[in-house]
Amino acid sequence: MLLVTGGAGFIGSNFVLSTLAQTGEAIVNLDKLTYAGSLENLGPPNPKHVFVKGDICDRALVRSLLQQHRPRAISRTSAPSQMSPFTNVWRGSAARSATLAGLPA
Numbered sequence: 001m002l003l004v005t006g007g008a009g010f011i012g013s014n015f016v017l018s019t020l021a022q023t024g025e026a027i028v029n030l031d032k033l034t035y036a037g038s039l040e041n042l043g044p045p046n047p048k049h050v051f052v053k054g055d056i057c058d059r060a061l062v063r064s065l066l067q068q069h070r071p072r073a074i075s076r077t078s079a080p081s082q083m084s085p086f087t088n089v090w091r092g093s094a095a096r097s098a099t100l101a102g103l104p105a
């Protein structure tokens with residue numbers, strides 16, 4: 001089981017589809033579905049693919065997904081892709097990474 005974040009975006013959805021096709025490993029896909037994410041990127045439903053609409057900054061949600069699915073690895077491709085001041089990108093990225101790692105943000 002893999003946890004993919006941002007799996008409805010450009011890179012994430014291609015990762016999800018290619019992983020399902022090549023390995024068949026189950027995936028839980030956590031994506032906020034911002035303007036950049038779309039379920040249409042993910043093709044038809046697949047029983048090995050569980051989509052969860054949510055924010056990776058939601059600690060309770062991330063904790064419950066980790067406890068429920070026990071992923072062996074996390075692929076993090078959730079990120080605002082628009083241009084932003086460097087500090088805002090860095091702080092946001094650090095906070096999101098910390099949430100996934102279970103560390104204080």
Ligand SMILES: NC(=O)c1ccc[n+]([C@@H]2O[C@H](COP(=O)([O-])OP(=O)(O)OC[C@H]3O[C@@H](n4cnc5c(N)ncnc54)[C@H](O)[C@@H]3O)[C@@H](O)[C@H]2O)c1
Nearest residue numbers: 006008009010011031032033034036037055056078079081
């Ligand atoms: N596209 C490229 O060519 C490229 C190249 C190098 C690096 N990257 C990096 O790879 C990452 C992904 O790029 P992309 O082009 O797939 O981006 P994208 O904008 O297409 O997809 C990002 C996905 O993350 C989701 N998302 C955003 N914030 C979220 C949050 N707080 N919680 C959950 N989901 C959230 C969005 O809904 C979207 O589906 C980014 O960090 C980007 O900077 C992209």
